[in-house]
Amino acid sequence: MLTSEIVKRYAREKGADLVGIAPMSRWEGAPRQMDPRYIMPRAKSMIVLGFRISRGDLRGIEEGTLYTTYSSMGYAALNQILGPMVLWQLSHFIEDEGYETVAMLNANGGEAMNPVTGNFRKNWSVPVTEDRPYPDVLVHFRMAAYLAGLGEIGYSKVFLTPEFGPRQRFALALTEAELEPDPIFEGKICDRCMLCAKHCSTQAISTTETTKLTVAGHELEWGKLNPLACEKGIQGGFNGERNPFLQEYPRRYGYGRAIEGACGCIRACMVHLEEKGILKNQFKTPFRDRKPWADLDHSHPRPLTPDVAENYEKTGKIEDAEAYITYNKVDNFGTAGKEDAPPNDLID
Numbered sequence: 001m002l003t004s005e006i007v008k009r010y011a012r013e014k015g016a017d018l019v020g021i022a023p024m025s026r027w028e029g030a031p032r033q034m035d036p037r038y039i040m041p042r043a044k045s046m047i048v049l050g051f052r053i054s055r056g057d058l059r060g061i062e063e064g065t066l067y068t069t070y071s072s073m074g075y076a077a078l079n080q081i082l083g084p085m086v087l088w089q090l091s092h093f094i095e096d097e098g099y100e101t102v103a104m105l106n107a108n109g110g111e112a113m114n115p116v117t118g119n120f121r122k123n124w125s126v127p128v129t130e131d132r133p134y135p136d137v138l139v140h141f142r143m144a145a146y147l148a149g150l151g152e153i154g155y156s157k158v159f160l161t162p163e164f165g166p167r168q169r170f171a172l173a174l175t176e177a178e179l180e181p182d183p184i185f186e187g188k189i190c191d192r193c194m195l196c197a198k199h200c201s202t203q204a205i206s207t208t209e210t211t212k213l214t215v216a217g218h219e220l221e222w223g224k225l226n227p228l229a230c231e232k233g234i235q236g237g238f239n240g241e242r243n244p245f246l247q248e249y250p251r252r253y254g255y256g257r258a259i260e261g262a263c264g265c266i267r268a269c270m271v272h273l274e275e276k277g278i279l280k281n282q283f284k285t286p287f288r289d290r291k292p293w294a295d296l297d298h299s300h301p302r303p304l305t306p307d308v309a310e311n312y313e314k315t316g317k318i319e320d321a322e323a324y325i326t327y328n329k330v331d332n333f334g335t336a337g338k339e340d341a342p343p344n345d346l347i348d
Helices: 003-012 055-065 067-096 141-147 225-234 261-277 305-316 322-327
Strands: 018-023 045-052 100-102 170-173 205-217 216-225
Touching: 003 018, 003 045, 003 067, 018 141, 018 261, 055 067, 055 261, 067 100, 067 170, 141 170, 170 216, 205 225
Parallel strands: none
Antiparallel strands: 018 045, 045 170, 100 170, 205 216
């Protein structure tokens, strides 16, 4: 007989650091466009796998000497290599017991829907029937992890676990197998210290406005996120300045040289939680033992410097966040229906 204990043990043996299980009923009330029950109506259980981001993946950015390890080992390798490999083996293991299983890696269905604005691409994706959402349904992985009892969504909207704080990525599987669920996490990890917002290069996290919603009978709240500003920070520019290492910056894909390095939502948060001593994954030395090479306190944004403004004017280039808006201009995207799409701030 297939049990939750057997499934969890197998997933951990194959490389998952965290495993949580939730009944599909916990998704009741979710917007259609992010409800996994439309992907597999017969599913009875959702299995969420967590894969740790090694603390060392953040070291190069902290020292200002290596920017690729975090985006490669701490992001792409987990989402696109390790996670899918473990999912592939786990889904086969469960299907060998006679239960159909859908494996889902952490990648958005961008072909149909803009994950930042929540808008649908015109003439690109249509529901196959009127009672179904647009393909692809964009499952909120952090919400899935919450429903599976792995932790909580912090003020920054980054998921926090008792084991690693903000250091993990997720993958999930939907299955016909009815497995014993884990209780929803009732503890408290985030203490609303606001260091995530204070140290965010682009001030993408509001300190005054929040997003609230009720899921599975629990009210959740996090700081309102400006996703375009977040995208801008990931690419390495802030307050109107461009990444100094790239000449053709606006054409650069977002993660290749992520010099911002999630300095607020991940690094500042991690340092704070480690100093409090509440994480299970502990180290013999503190992560930060000297002042960072960059001024991480962006509470008072610097104005657009004259040389940067002149450069934009001469070259005809626009600021990176605006370039992203142009890419997603209304000529290419329609507006999502209220009954289908989640609010922009809910998009994972």
